[in-house]
Amino acid sequence: MAFAPRPSRIQAVTIQAHYFVKNVWPHTQRTDEPDRGFQRAFADYMTRGNLFESGSAFCQHDFGRGLETLSTVQHELDFIGWTENNVCVFELKLYEVTALPKDLILAFYHKVLDFYLKNIEYFKSQRVLLFLPTRYAPIDDVIRMICFSCGIVLIDTELYPSRLIEYYASDMLAHLDSLTSENHRRRFENFLDLSRKFVQASSFSISDYFTLDSKNHIVFTPIIKSPKSLVRRHRVINARFGHLKDLFQSLRQN
Secondary structure, three states, X not given: OOOOOOOOHHHHHHHHHHHHXXXXXXXXXXXXXXXXXXXXXXXXXXXXXXXXXOOOEEEEOOOOOOOOOOOOXXXXXXXXXXXXXXXXXXOOEOOOOOOOOHHHHHHHHHHHHHHHHHOOOOOOOOEEEEEEEEOOOOOOHHHHHHHHHHOEEEEOOOOOOHHHHHHHHHHHHHOOOOOOOHHHHHHHHHHHHHHHHHHHHHOOOHHHHEEEOOOOOEEEOOOOOOHHHHHHHHHHHHHHHXXXXXXXXXXXXX
């Protein structure tokens, strides 16, 4: 049995965000706030996990760092978690019954972009990553396509996020014992390779799309060429992940 891997910081953020949405929120006491306390409970849970620096911000209009926007409109962002090399920006939408509207997702993207383009020099050593945790399911493929196109990590109860799948694929492989058949081991190895390639193909930040050239001009590089194919791949990988989890549990019990 190999040494079990530690999740990267972004894998840990993704795993904890998904765990809150799927497992913690159903048992969280509701409040009188419009979203029944979803935003505040999420921010508290993620902060307690020691995943971010102390300067992380909840519901502030300045990115938690006194920043201005290109448009001069100061947008409120739900939660921002700062790490050494990453800025994780969360748009928190409960939406347990009503479907996610497309304009909400695009508004979130453009709010962050408004801050980013004004402060691109400030962010040049950081990766600005966008997350959208929600309880709504099932989510239409068009919504998933928009999220992939904008580099937004959708955290929902229907499909596992790609970075979570990647981490647990490596963890399961590491925990296979020496008696595991070569055929079974190869299945886990092939799936880990598949999940890593999917993360590489689908996981980007705003700072990957918008960069500065040698003359300090902002350059936009379109990255996602076929979001529809990414949605299909995600559904296939998610289904295979479920089968491998069942197989892993069976192997551990035998």
